[in-house]
Amino acid sequence: MSPPEEELVLDRLIHEPGRLAILTVLSSVRDADFVFLQRATGLTKGNLSSHLSKLEEAGLVAIEKRFVRKKPNTNVALTAEGKRRIARHWEQLERLKNLSEAVDLGEPRVSS
Amino acid sequence: MQRRDLETAAASYSYLRGLLFIPLGGLFILAALGNWGVGPLRHTWAFFVVTVALGLVYLLINRYYVENYGRLSPSNRQQVRAGVAVAIAVAVVLGGSLLLRSRADWSLDLPVNALAVTLALVMLISYGVGVGLKAHHLIVWGALLVTGALPVWDGADPSNIGLVLAGVAVMISGVFDHRVFVDTFGPPKALHREDGDVAA
Numbered sequence: 035m036s037p038p039e040e041e042l043v044l045d046r047l048i049h050e051p052g053r054l055a056i057l058t059v060l061s062s063v064r065d066a067d068f069v070f071l072q073r074a075t076g077l078t079k080g081n082l083s084s085h086l087s088k089l090e091e092a093g094l095v096a097i098e099k100r101f102v103r104k105k106p107n108t109n110v111a112l113t114a115e116g117k118r119r120i121a122r123h124w125e126q127l128e129r130l131k132n133l134s135e136a137v138d139l140g141e142p143r144v145s146s
Numbered sequence: 147m148q149r150r151d152l153e154t155a156a157a158s159y160s161y162l163r164g165l166l167f168i169p170l171g172g173l174f175i176l177a178a179l180g181n182w183g184v185g186p187l188r189h190t191w192a193f194f195v196v197t198v199a200l201g202l203v204y205l206l207i208n209r210y211y212v213e214n215y216g217r218l219s220p221s222n223r224q225q226v227r228a229g230v231a232v233a234i235a236v237a238v239v240l241g242g243s244l245l246l247r248s249r250a251d252w253s254l255d256l257p258v259n260a261l262a263v264t265l266a267l268v269m270l271i272s273y274g275v276g277v278g279l280k281a282h283h284l285i286v287w288g289a290l291l292v293t294g295a296l297p298v299w300d301g302a303d304p305s306n307i308g309l310v311l312a313g314v315a316v317m318i319s320g321v322f323d324h325r326v327f328v329d330t331f332g333p334p335k336a337l338h339r340e341d342g343d344v345a346a
Contacts (some may be wrong), residue, residue, distance in 0.1 A: 058152040063218045066156075070216025073331040074155035124149070 041137060042130060047092055048123045052077050052085045057094065057120040059110065065111035094119060154277065155330075156218055160228075162327035163215075163278045165207045167320025169200040176200065178306040214334040215327075217238045231272060247299075261308030262294025269319070282322035290315045307310030 048054055055075040060066060066074075072082050086108075089095045094116035098109040112120070176196055179187045186192040212325045220228070242264035246256050266287045290311055328334075 055152055058149060059155050062221065063156045063224075064221045066218035067216045069214075070159065070218050073215050074152065076332075131147075145330045 040131075042126060044130075045119060047088070048094075049120060050083055050085075053089060054123070056082070056089065056110075058083055058117060058124075060095065060110060060112045061117065061120050063108050068108040068110070071110060089116070100101055131142050155221060156224070157277050158327065158330050159215065159218060160220065160224075160245060161273065162323045162330065163208075163211045163322035164323025164325075164327060165210070166204060167308055167316050167323065169204040169207070171313040171320065172200050172203075173197065174316060176308045178309035178313070181306050181309075184336035210334075230304070235268045235272065238268050242267070257297045257300040259294035259299045259304045259308045259311070261292050261305055262311050264313050265308075266291035266294060266315070271317075280322070282319065286315050286319045286322070 039120050048057060050142065052075065055077070056071060059071060059074045068082065068086075071086075072079065077085070077106075086097060093113055096111050097111050098111075100107050100109060103113065154180070176187070176193065179185075180193045233240065239261070243260035244250050244253060246254055246258055246260035246263060248255075248260075269287045270283065270291070273279055273287075293311060294308065
């Protein structure tokens with residue numbers, strides 16, 4: 035007997051496009067600074083800052099503030115929980131996409 | 147941006163900072179000029195001074211990229227992959243050069259430019275695996291591959307001409323890589339940064 039299908043629930047905190055972009059970029063590196071994240075996601079400084087605050091509060095990213103060449107530099111990395119949650123979120127989106135394709139390929143409904 | 151674009155942003159950042167290739171290409175050409183003993187480059191000290199100058203140019207260009215495009219640390223997996231790729235690339239260029247044309251007994255001794263052929267192959271594979279081949283990669287490195295494979299390199303040792311050709315190819319490819327980089331991440335001053343960044 036196959037195990038029951040896991041419930042398909044999207045993580046609302048992560049599903050917001052800006053936060054999804056930030057976490058996806060971070061999932062491909064060990065850490066990155068604020069400027070790189072801004073470049074890679076195309077978010078404004080204010081938006082990126084606000085999203086990072088929310089992600090840090092939720093324990094999905096770890097933020098280190100430091101000085102490089104006497105200028106403030108914010109370095110960001112995914113936490114273990116962040117890695118788990120973003121991987122699971124993309125799995126859920128893939129499942130949703132496959133489900134949608136399966137419905138599209140199914141028999142057309144006949145209305146009476 | 148799509149998921150793949152976001153996931154490959156780090157690879158694009160690492161591979162496409164093309165201006166860094168200009169001093170590297172200069173080093174190739176410098177090596178050839180030094181071997182030929184052109185002008186003051188016949189002296190070891192002159193060669194050393196120009197090498198240091200190229201190193202400083204490299205550091206300045208790297209600083210330009212860091213200040214305008216930020217910095218990142220590759221994942222452990224990416225670092226291992228890069229290390230393995232460099233080791234394989236060196237082995238292919240050295241081994242391939244010896245196999246295609248050298249004094250070794252087992253050499254095929256073909257009338258080709260071994261350095262140009264092996265370096266072009268390594269670069270094509272490296273870009274193909276790393277960020278996907280762009281049109282300019284195929285044109286620049288393809289041209290170097292074809293030029294090096296033409297059976298016209300009989301006679302004198304073509305290594306130095308190979309170094310010059312490789313240096314020019316590295317520089318041209320780098321300039322086009324930088325254009326792709328700017329298309330991907332935006333023009334240098336587009337962020338209107340003040341002092342540093344905004345902490346979360």
